[in-house]
Amino acid sequence: MEIDPVTNGNADAIMTESAPTITPPTTTPVPSSRLSQLTESLKLEHQLLRVPFEHYKKTIRTNHRFFEKEVSSVVSGVGDLADSDWSRDDTVARLSSLVSRLQGLKRKLEEGSNVENLQAQRCRARIDHLESADVENLTEWNNTKLKRILDLVDIDIFREAKKVIDALKNREVASALTWCADNKTRLKKSKSKFEFQLRLQEFIELVRAESYNQAILYGRKHVAPWGATHMKELQHVVATLAFKSTTECTKYKGLFELRQWDVLVHQFKQEFCKLYGMTMEPLLNIYLQAGLSALKTPYGFEEGCTKEDPLSQESFRKLALPLPYSKQHHSKLVCYISKELMDTENPPQVLPNGYVYSTKALKEMAEKNEGKVTCPRTGLVCNYTDLVKAYIS
């Protein structure tokens, strides 16, 4: 996961802007292959819908938990008051404070619901955006898609992550622990041991600082509860008490390495992405890998490769180098002159020297040159009538 630095342009706005392109009813039938291709490509958009939803869900849950707590505390406040012997004035004062507390609650409820509604709107805008994709405006839609991959739509979510990552890089676990507490139930459900690892790291830091007593106290309180499920690791780490941070024992040396913090960062990224239903890898890389492989042919690396092929560019060639080549089941012939596909509509014609061009391009050339065609690669001139059709199956 990369924190994309580009903050300009709210991609959600881009999406809603381009969404309502109303295409006029068309009479030409759309080939079903393109339609199914579109449907298939829409299926790739899980993350686009999932991420804002997880955000929305989190807001709803937090709000709800807060209000439930407040309401129950008001109710029990009244109950306590009824059961106690307060004077009339005291009772009035306490009731008044409950009233103002409820007023504050009302305001918070309003605010909370506004945030929820905004987030719901965002989720809906995304669904509408997918719905707006259509064979007719596919090019435009694909462009928007690229923009949103680059612009990184869910920037606020990444800010949350960045805070924790920065803290971890500064060797502070506090914000990561807070994050764990916030998402406790879900982490538990997915059997995550991220919190355990944070605790172990803190333990190791105490040992490093040679505060052994503190380490033991800390271990009792925060590490021991994980014993039931992760005994082996626990023993391994607690045994560091017997070593100093300068130990040469390979088994324990590793635990003291500062690299462990990078491991924690990596683990956090993993947990975080899982929670939001995101892929660990940047979307752009996933699409680039697939696209480069599909476009990678031996021809792309040749000297005179057409500039239209992305693989004619040095930077794309470098990226594609470790990737597999594409595979073809069927011949696809592109006319050297017109760059058009040669198929049954525009069949390939063979010159006496074995060079092949499309009928359309050769015919056009012959019409302009009194029935003669010139091979653009060898300079051979011959009559249009000397050409033979090739059958490619």
Add this chain to the structure above:
Amino acid sequence: MELKSIKDAFDRVANKQKLSYSKTNEIVQMLSQEIEKALSIIQNSPSSPDTLLDHRSVLADVKKMFVEVAPVNQLEVAEKELNAALTKYPKVLEKQLNPDISKAYRHNVDFDTHIVNQIIANFFYRQGMFDIGDCFIAETGESECSTKRSFMEMYRILEAMKNRDLKPALKWAVSNSDKLKQARSDLELRLHSLHFLEIAQGQNSQEAINYARKNIAIFADSSLPEIQKLVCSLLWNNNLQKSPYSEFLSPALWNNAVKELTRQYCNLLGESSESPLSITVTAGTQTLPVLLKYMNVMANKKLDWQNIEQLPVAVELSEEFQFHSVFVCPVSKEQSSDDNPPMMMSCGHVLCKQTINKMSKNGSKSSFKCPYCPTDVDISRCRQLHF
């Protein structure tokens, strides 16, 4: 995929959220009303110690009422319904969409961030998003893109064309005239023609004729019919709409000129006419579903995905991604190469050299039957093709 079921599931969530909100609102309202009521009763009762109305009995009433109404329980019920919807929606998403598109990702391939950043910056510039490009360069600490200046110039020309000002475009086309001819582009003539038509539409036939003599006549070798049409249109100068030449009024003429200019400009820069990044990502969008499907089917079979040399499945990209001729021998299913070139038989059918060798038993037979038609193929008459 059913977008409708996704929408429905989301509507359910939004609905339950609204319900839960109004329930909470209602409860908070009710609590504060009751407490305020009790408060005013207590405050308004005379404050002598022997009053009949004991404030504690008022409080007891409120407490009793709260116990009966059980506001916390009510909230829990509302939450339960909301929770059900909240849990269901991601499940619908997972079912209808592809929950993990990184399955077909090679994890041992690390893209050089520096190259990717350069590609992204270049993309912003070529889309004319110069501010974003600059900001991106600044924030990633990349060095300035060499292409920025050229793309700025291109957008200046295109912007002028949008305002029907052809001068910058013509200036560029004329100074690159030779290169355009080499690329077999008729851009220069197209721009001159547009300019000619603009003058003619301004009801100035004489000037239009002068312009044509000076700038258009030189293209007679290659494009005589086009020039004839163009000049003839002068006869209907006043009413081009109802003339045989109404096509000259079409805005498509301008749009195509803009497209051709972009194409040629980029080509001369050594760039493709479409952004290479968007081509690759769009190709990726078409490829990923095929790869993911394959990975799902092959989930149990051992496949060394990280080290294969060629994709295990063929991906049919749309036509616009076909940049090279690929010949696959219909018999051996192998792609042709320098060592194994395509050969045409006397009947016009094409096979790979190795296949032909095999069919002729390595030349020990002087003829064999074409696998696609009844022709007896004479090996000496097979010839190599160049696509």
